[in-house]
Amino acid sequence: MDSHSIATEQVHAEHGHPAHLRHHFETVEQQREASSFGMWLFLLTEIMFFGGLFTAYLIYRNWYYPAFVAGSHQLNIWLGGINTVVLITSSFTMAMGVWCAEMKNKSGLVLALGATLILGLVFLGIKADEYHEKWEKHHIPGASFSVESFVHPDDPKETPLAYDMAEKTQMYFFLYFAMTGMHALHMVIGIAILGALLVRAWGGAYTDGHMTTIENFGLYWHFVDIVWIFLFPLLYLISRH
């Protein structure tokens, strides 16, 4: 084992590059670019993953449009809108976190990561409340699903559906839970990683010149925000006039 593989500051200072530059890279910039590239390749797989769900949504919305309208009207546009603002703000705080890391501002980074984490939890809290409401109204697909609210709607402005079309609202809610559920799972994973990054940032990591981890986590977080940016109009805003 040669001495170059021991990552001591002294050894690296001797041959003129920062400790965090791995030896299979020529420059720090190449290393940063390679890790960003890898992160983007992962995000591309995520685009295809959610893309499959969006394609299913596209097909079924076209097939059972009245059912999708009725299903969409069951969602609370205010909660959805607030959640959209919450996530967009969390993307802003995450971007500020990246900037703080670049500026080697430790307290700023910790604050930004903390704000992002709290906003993520707020989002999940609102989602949990929405899911709970679905449970109470028997709108979770499966044995307990009830089409009563669609065949005999309480709201006089809602058009009642025939039984066979009302049954298709299960498809809408299946896609609602699948897509927002998958999105929420990505949020949970993101929040868990945020917690770990917060602890390490507090200890001084990421503000010493090597902030690629924060950058790449930022890419993940922004991607999850982009998925919600599409989910919100497609699920909440079908024919609200």
Add this chain to the structure above:
Amino acid sequence: MAEHADHPVAEHHAHHIVSPATYLLIFGALLLGTAITVGASYIDMGPWNPVVALAIACTKAVLVILFFMHIKYSSKLMKLTVAAGFFTFLALITMTLSDYISRAWGLW
């Protein structure tokens, strides 16, 4: 193992740092887009409602990708990678739809 004691490794800093002012501007644009998309959903535009909603969503996504995810300031390799992602997603939608449209449309 290459001997790099002779030539100190050059720091090729193509790394552009995006300012908080830019982030704030984009944040404002995203909030505006959200307000517009909610407002537009209450206006009857017939078949154009989903088109407008998706157009606004795509604009917001492009802003996040270009500025929050730094693609505007990134190398051609990164830009190409993101474009490849879009292309593959479009292939997914197009090929699936062409299958349904040519065989199973209306047969549900």
